[in-house]
Amino acid sequence: MTTYALRRILQTIPILFIISILLFFLVRSAPGGPLTSARRNPNVTKEQIQAMEEKLGLNDPLPVQYSRWIGDMLKGNLGQSIKFHRPVNDMIAERIPNTLTLVGASFFLTLLLAVPIGILSARRPYSLFDYVMTTITFIGQSIPVYWLGLGLIVIFYVVLKNPFTGLPFFPVGGMNTRGKEGELLDTLWHLVLPVTALSLGWIAWYSRFLRSSMMDILHEDYVRTARAKGASSNTVYYKHALQNAILPLITLVALDLPSLFAGALFVETIFSWPGMGRLFWDAAKGRDYPVLLGVVMITAVLIIFCNILADLAYGWLDPRVKYE
Amino acid sequence: MARVILRRFFKHKLAGIAIAVLVFLVFASAFAFTTPYSPTDQEPTNSFQKSNMDHFFGTDELGRDVFTRILYGGRVSLTVGLLSTFLSIALGVLIGALSGYFGGGIDSILMRITDAFLTFPTIFVLIILGAFLREQQVPWLKNSVLIVIIIIAALSWMWPARLVRGLFLVLRERDFVTASRALGGSSSHIIIQHVLPNCIGPIVVSGTLQMASAIITESGLSYLGFGVQPPTPTWGSILATAQNQVFRAPWIAFYPGLMIFITVMAINYIGDGLRDAFDPYVIHIEK
Amino acid sequence: MKLKFLTLFVILGLVLSACGGGGGGNASSGGTVTLIIPEEPTTLNYFMSDAAIVRQVADATSMTGLATINEKGEYAATLAQELPTLDNSGLSSDFKTVTWKLREGLKWSDGKPITSDDIKFTIEVLSNPDSGALSGTSGFDLISSIETPNDLTAVLTYTEPYPGYLNQFAYGLLPRHASGEPADMANWEWNRNPVGAGPFVLSSWASGESLTLTRNPNYYEAGKPYLDSLVFVIVPEPAAQTAMMLNSEAQFQLWPGEFKVDYDALLKGKATQHLIPGIWNMAIDFNLSAPFDGDPTAATPHPILGDIRVRQAIASAINYQSLQQDVLKGSVSDSTNPFAYGWYQCDLPRKFGFDAAKANQLLDEAGWVMGTDGIRVAKGALYAKDGTRLSLELQGYTAFDPLQLTEEFIVENLKAVGVEARIQNYDFSIIFGTFEDNSPRAISDYDMLIFDRGFTTEPQDYNFDAYHSSRIPTAENPTGGNYFRWVNPQVDSALVAAGSSFDTQTRKDAYCKIGQAIIDDLPQVYLYLFQDNYGVADNLDGYVLSTWGSMSWGAQNWKYK
Numbered sequence A: 001m002t003t004y005a006l007r008r009i010l011q012t013i014p015i016l017f018i019i020s021i022l023l024f025f026l027v028r029s030a031p032g033g034p035l036t037s038a039r040r041n042p043n044v045t046k047e048q049i050q051a052m053e054e055k056l057g058l059n060d061p062l063p064v065q066y067s068r069w070i071g072d073m074l075k076g077n078l079g080q081s082i083k084f085h086r087p088v089n090d091m092i093a094e095r096i097p098n099t100l101t102l103v104g105a106s107f108f109l110t111l112l113l114a115v116p117i118g119i120l121s122a123r124r125p126y127s128l129f130d131y132v133m134t135t136i137t138f139i140g141q142s143i144p145v146y147w148l149g150l151g152l153i154v155i156f157y158v159v160l161k162n163p164f165t166g167l168p169f170f171p172v173g174g175m176n177t178r179g180k181e182g183e184l185l186d187t188l189w190h191l192v193l194p195v196t197a198l199s200l201g202w203i204a205w206y207s208r209f210l211r212s213s214m215m216d217i218l219h220e221d222y223v224r225t226a227r228a229k230g231a232s233s234n235t236v237y238y239k240h241a242l243q244n245a246i247l248p249l250i251t252l253v254a255l256d257l258p259s260l261f262a263g264a265l266f267v268e269t270i271f272s273w274p275g276m277g278r279l280f281w282d283a284a285k286g287r288d289y290p291v292l293l294g295v296v297m298i299t300a301v302l303i304i305f306c307n308i309l310a311d312l313a314y315g316w317l318d319p320r321v322k323y324e
Numbered sequence B: 001m002a003r004v005i006l007r008r009f010f011k012h013k014l015a016g017i018a019i020a021v022l023v024f025l026v027f028a029s030a031f032a033f034t035t036p037y038s039p040t041d042q043e044p045t046n047s048f049q050k051s052n053m054d055h056f057f058g059t060d061e062l063g064r065d066v067f068t069r070i071l072y073g074g075r076v077s078l079t080v081g082l083l084s085t086f087l088s089i090a091l092g093v094l095i096g097a098l099s100g101y102f103g104g105g106i107d108s109i110l111m112r113i114t115d116a117f118l119t120f121p122t123i124f125v126l127i128i129l130g131a132f133l134r135e136q137q138v139p140w141l142k143n144s145v146l147i148v149i150i151i152i153a154a155l156s157w158m159w160p161a162r163l164v165r166g167l168f169l170v171l172r173e174r175d176f177v178t179a180s181r182a183l184g185g186s187s188s189h190i191i192i193q194h195v196l197p198n199c200i201g202p203i204v205v206s207g208t209l210q211m212a213s214a215i216i217t218e219s220g221l222s223y224l225g226f227g228v229q230p231p232t233p234t235w236g237s238i239l240a241t242a243q244n245q246v247f248r249a250p251w252i253a254f255y256p257g258l259m260i261f262i263t264v265m266a267i268n269y270i271g272d273g274l275r276d277a278f279d280p281y282v283i284h285i286e287k
Numbered sequence C: 001m002k003l004k005f006l007t008l009f010v011i012l013g014l015v016l017s018a019c020g021g022g023g024g025g026n027a028s029s030g031g032t033v034t035l036i037i038p039e040e041p042t043t044l045n046y047f048m049s050d051a052a053i054v055r056q057v058a059d060a061t062s063m064t065g066l067a068t069i070n071e072k073g074e075y076a077a078t079l080a081q082e083l084p085t086l087d088n089s090g091l092s093s094d095f096k097t098v099t100w101k102l103r104e105g106l107k108w109s110d111g112k113p114i115t116s117d118d119i120k121f122t123i124e125v126l127s128n129p130d131s132g133a134l135s136g137t138s139g140f141d142l143i144s145s146i147e148t149p150n151d152l153t154a155v156l157t158y159t160e161p162y163p164g165y166l167n168q169f170a171y172g173l174l175p176r177h178a179s180g181e182p183a184d185m186a187n188w189e190w191n192r193n194p195v196g197a198g199p200f201v202l203s204s205w206a207s208g209e210s211l212t213l214t215r216n217p218n219y220y221e222a223g224k225p226y227l228d229s230l231v232f233v234i235v236p237e238p239a240a241q242t243a244m245m246l247n248s249e250a251q252f253q254l255w256p257g258e259f260k261v262d263y264d265a266l267l268k269g270k271a272t273q274h275l276i277p278g279i280w281n282m283a284i285d286f287n288l289s290a291p292f293d294g295d296p297t298a299a300t301p302h303p304i305l306g307d308i309r310v311r312q313a314i315a316s317a318i319n320y321q322s323l324q325q326d327v328l329k330g331s332v333s334d335s336t337n338p339f340a341y342g343w344y345q346c347d348l349p350r351k352f353g354f355d356a357a358k359a360n361q362l363l364d365e366a367g368w369v370m371g372t373d374g375i376r377v378a379k380g381a382l383y384a385k386d387g388t389r390l391s392l393e394l395q396g397y398t399a400f401d402p403l404q405l406t407e408e409f410i411v412e413n414l415k416a417v418g419v420e421a422r423i424q425n426y427d428f429s430i431i432f433g434t435f436e437d438n439s440p441r442a443i444s445d446y447d448m449l450i451f452d453r454g455f456t457t458e459p460q461d462y463n464f465d466a467y468h469s470s471r472i473p474t475a476e477n478p479t480g481g482n483y484f485r486w487v488n489p490q491v492d493s494a495l496v497a498a499g500s501s502f503d504t505q506t507r508k509d510a511y512c513k514i515g516q517a518i519i520d521d522l523p524q525v526y527l528y529l530f531q532d533n534y535g536v537a538d539n540l541d542g543y544v545l546s547t548w549g550s551m552s553w554g555a556q557n558w559k560y561k
Helices: A001-027 A037-040 A046-055 A061-076 A088-123 A127-143 A145-159 A182-217 A223-227 A234-268 A275-285 A290-316 B002-011 B013-030 B065-100 B102-116 B122-134 B144-154 B157-173 B175-182 B187-224 B235-243 B250-276 C002-020 C053-059 C116-126 C182-187 C239-244 C260-266 C308-317 C321-328 C356-365 C401-416 C460-467 C491-498 C502-520
Strands: C030-039 C067-069 C076-079 C097-101 C143-150 C153-158 C200-206 C212-215 C231-236 C251-254 C271-286 C332-334 C368-371 C377-379 C391-398 C420-426 C448-453 C524-537
Touching: A001 A061, A001 A290, A001 B122, A037 B157, A046 C271, A061 A290, A061 C368, A088 A127, A088 A182, A088 A234, A088 A275, A088 A290, A127 A182, A127 B250, A145 A182, A145 A234, A145 B235, A145 B250, A145 C239, A182 A234, A182 C524, A234 B122, A234 B187, A234 C260, A275 A290, A275 C067, A290 B122, B002 C502, B013 B250, B065 B144, B065 B157, B065 B187, B065 B235, B065 B250, B122 B187, B122 C076, B122 C321, B144 B187, B157 B187, B175 B187, B187 B250, B187 C251, B235 B250, B235 C239, B235 C401, C030 C053, C030 C239, C116 C143, C116 C153, C116 C182, C116 C321, C143 C321, C200 C231, C239 C251, C239 C260, C239 C524, C251 C321, C260 C271, C271 C401, C308 C356, C308 C401, C308 C524, C321 C332, C321 C524, C391 C401, C401 C420, C401 C448, C460 C491, C491 C502
Parallel strands: C030 C231, C030 C251, C391 C420, C391 C448
Antiparallel strands: C067 C076, C097 C153, C143 C153, C200 C212, C212 C231, C251 C524, C271 C448, C271 C524, C332 C524, C368 C377
């Protein structure tokens, strides 16, 4: 299995190269650039701007800029943010844990709710429970994240107040209340609204997927055989059906990661969550291309990493799969 | 066969309702010009009206009729959803068919490219790509709706491609293909006449889901300011400008989101119905 | 099983909200003011600022200099004992020597003394072309020598008289011992953790979230600041910002998106929105030369806009009052020319105010007949060929709501008189790009351009670049700023006059002459002047909002009622 993992990792290198080249030329060949707001400043002279451009190497030919960038990246240096004059590494390192917290909490909640709902729906198809859950999941899949986030703020921060304290139920944003950085309970309290907004769609999607996946398996021959041999309901559902239904779910989750970051971007903006999505959006507005490229590359690497993990987990869970 | 599928589809009551809703929405947007207002008619002294008989959804900060703007916004969102899905499916079917039918080296290369695209963090690349294309100042690219259609298609063709490839891998071993080849049929003849018709089911199902996703993506991009550019009204951009006035005029923020929600839900129900309708004729391949 | 889980979740939520409920709200204890900003400043060094947001935070910590500009637009001495003028011999009679005297006993926030060497250092940095400075460097290249006879005195010698000599030191002093090399200013640690002379000192910067500033024990004004700390929270979502003010979680909101009348009604009893004149002036720029012809010079007149009657008609078609009062709900004030504020303010009336009938008449006279689709067509026009439609592209920059609203309103106004305006917005970076980047206004590929522009207390550089005939951008002169391609000899000479005098009145007269020429000749149509708006909690006292200041300017005087 180790050789398989290594081989997969090697296979991803050309992919990363392709991605990096495409993105770099996209971002850098657009006109304007990070010095635009400086141009608007009534006090900045044109000569000063040109001096800045020279200094930042913005006037070198593109392939030269690319090789400079890729060389740095391979050494682990993602460059310097043009707007903040800080290493991109630092900026991303600050934000990654926050996004992972948000996304991780949502993922955890999703599994916690989607798996039981999916199983129960599969056990009692077309029952009242199933119909109610189906409707709820359809609703959950269709609500736009940003609309939901806005609604949650209005409802739980403005309109409804905690009957005991008279204060809002949940905070409007940020990761922690001032002075309570790092406190777990406080962070959890701040996570409630953003995680709700983010997870609703996933819970809906995954529970439905698990339901249909399990229902397919329940019709398979080997399940009927197990039932005929007198295996208990629980054994049938959990040992046979669930184990096999989980596998495609893992693949699905791994493939769905890119949209994960999309939802996180909206949630981070609405709830002032200091994560990577926010970092990207701020950088996109400001044309801070080292940050943009850094975030995209790191995210791509994360996605690839998770995909490989999912593959390995799949192989480990399913003894039928062999790796050469 | 089509009649059987249709019959099975309408057994799904909700799917039937959903089709009705969607058709209604399409017609409503198409006939948006029949409202007494145009989306740009301004009455600044009449701004921020709540819903009343004159203005079903009230008015916005310039006194424009929100209902009319939402209908016109529907045009954009539905068009983007439909066209980007068509484009994405066209591209995906082409790549998937070639890859699945011929296999070997072609398959390897095409799948590499597909994998590369699948690892893109989609929203980030959409924003960058959109900004890039908008800045090109090429005459035929001036329309931001066109740009959004292109970029969404460019980042979603992988799903139909994979789907079709998987189907082809299985179907090409089927007897009817062997028979056709034995009778001297050319590759393109086999692909188009024999294999593709068997794929229509899953493609259609996948397509409806993609359309829902495209509408959400377009709204999201426009909400962020990186999608369809003003003054073209679209549900996402109306929602974006409504943010400043959430407390003064919440209806301006409420209705666009509601419309997105209803449309996407309808499409999802339709997709569900289609999936069940095509069921026994199709091999189960997941997204 | 599921129901139990759901109940558990709800209870957990209630418990958490009760536990966490204490934090966040109560500001009257401990003297902390929370300020809401929509984006993060990229630096706390004003001279490196690339966006207005930097000043909003930096003003509380690193921008206390020798002088400051008060809300009346007058200079006042801060770190200096008094302002150097002719009367106290601080300014020599030939205007070329300036003597600054520091107060006694001044200390930086880290306790080290502020000396005249720091003045010298500040000059070294801001006159160094490699420093990377983006703001506040005007005139430093004119200082030929600096002498520091003692720790409190600095004598500056200029190569030529520079009217902005007070302005130069109104934005902060830099400490030699705590920063770095002048040529390296872009990379100073100081930019993210400044040692300054302001009332507050940065104590923590949570990237993307908030900046916390606490009282500077070494602040020069005894007993101040009254507050213990300032916390700037970064909240991008407009609804969340207002919601925070509603729940009294913050006391100061920067640029609220709601109009004043709505804001005040919503936040009654808690906070009020205050509007003060700003410096951002919204106007439509006309391209007087032919666009899209590969020739950026003024050689060929614009087929439609080259005729002054068309420009007059456009000016007459806009309902300025409705735009200001109804569309923008009174959040802007009227402005007719670029000099709409400051010591150079020129109150000149419009020559062509809103008069749709006149607009129609002018267009008829200019040879534009009404077409079948409601848009006029040329027939005997001055420059345009017969059959040309009166269709113009209106360019603006994206992602700015008031601009968008204004554009949409103007399009309707113009449609009413038969002029078609097609909105075509581009990203900031394109609209304000360079000649090399093919920015439309630089290469003369536009018809009408609408955006807000402003300049500070020292207007000469900006206006010379914008209106002098030698500043038309061409391939040989790519950095020129005369985008309208306007050639007016009276304006040229007025600009020269304004730049060579120290006398405020002489300069103001010259600027007003230019303002009048703009009103007469219409290379631009001015629409309105933005007002800076701030939402402030009613229980906060001692703040003074200034056109020339920022959100946190004067924070040393703030206290709770």
